[in-house]
Amino acid sequence: MPVLAPGVVQIAASKSDNVFLIAGGDGLTLVDTGRGTAVDALLQTIAELGHDPAGLRRIVLTHAHPDHVRGAPALREHTGAAILVHAADEAWLGAGRVPTDGRSGAGARRFDDLDAAHWTPFRPDVTLEDGALIAGSGGLRVIxxxxxxxxHIALLHEPTRTLLVGDALFHTGKLGYGPATYAADPAARPVAAARLPTDVAAVGFGHGAPLIGADVAAFQAFVAARR
Ligand SMILES: [Zn+2]
Ligand SMILES: [Zn+2]
Structure with missing residues (x-):
């Protein structure tokens, strides 16, 4: 399990989905939950890392796609953690699926009709806005x-300058925006990428390997080219 910084660990929720555990503040914060097929394994991993899963205080969702939110209701039930999401994705959580107009491509819309793309509808405990510092998280800033x-939000762990980009950028093979079909508004993605801070020490992705130390230069160059 890659350690991005002291107190920031990447956990594989499946072979293709990453979640991040942050220790600090008032306890544990989990960023994203995976697709909900291995909630027990995720709790077990948290215990193996030396933490009591009951210390999970909050689950911050980078966005309301099934591979990030599907495990959230069960994790909240097991731990009592609060669920946080940006206000603009709140309605999708309650719908239990991505709505038809939430994808730009027909391929993703077909995927959204599958049972595997649906989740138990739920409500967040807190909605987030740009620039918020998440209370109790030990220094997570919403972008x-x-x-x-x-x-969609990225999260900057300010004490360690660790940036968690969710699906704003993918690092599956190469650094890029990921498949356009899965995006609501593909043309907005470069504008969003340009908002990401580049004075960072590590970058974690929802999909793909992290960039740590000198390897962060590839991320910095990518963002700089969008400014
Ligand atoms: Zn996504
Ligand atoms: Zn994803």
């Missing part, structure tokens, strides 16, 4: 990065 979804 609104719409495009992949209307309420």
């Amino acid at each position: 609104h990065t719409p495009g992949h979804s209307p309420g």
Whole structure:
């Protein structure tokens, strides 16, 4: 399990989805939850990392896509953690699926009709806005990065300058925006990428390997080219 910085660990929720556990503040914060097929394994991993899963205080969702939110209701039930999401993606959580107009491509719309793309409808405990510092998280700052979804956010762990970009950028093979079909507004993605801070020490992705130390230069060059 890659350690991005002291207190910031990447956990594989499946072979293709990453979540991040942050220790600090008033306890544990989880960023994203995976597709909900391995909630028990995720709780077990948190315990193996030396933490009591009951210490999970909050789950911050980078956006309301099934591979990020589907595990959230069960994790909240097991731990009592609060669920936080940007206000612009809140309605999708309650719908239990991405609505038809939430994807730009027919391929993704077909995927959204599958049972595997649906989740138990739920409501967040807190809605987030751009620039918010998440109370109790030990220093997570919200950066609104719409495009992949209307309420997509990146999160900067300010004490360690660790940036968690969710699906604003993918690092699957190469650094890029990921498949346009899955995005609500593909043309907005470069604008969102340009909002990301580049004075960072590590970058974590929802999909793909992290960039740490000198490897961050590839991310910095990508963002700089959008400014
Ligand atoms: Zn996504
Ligand atoms: Zn994703």
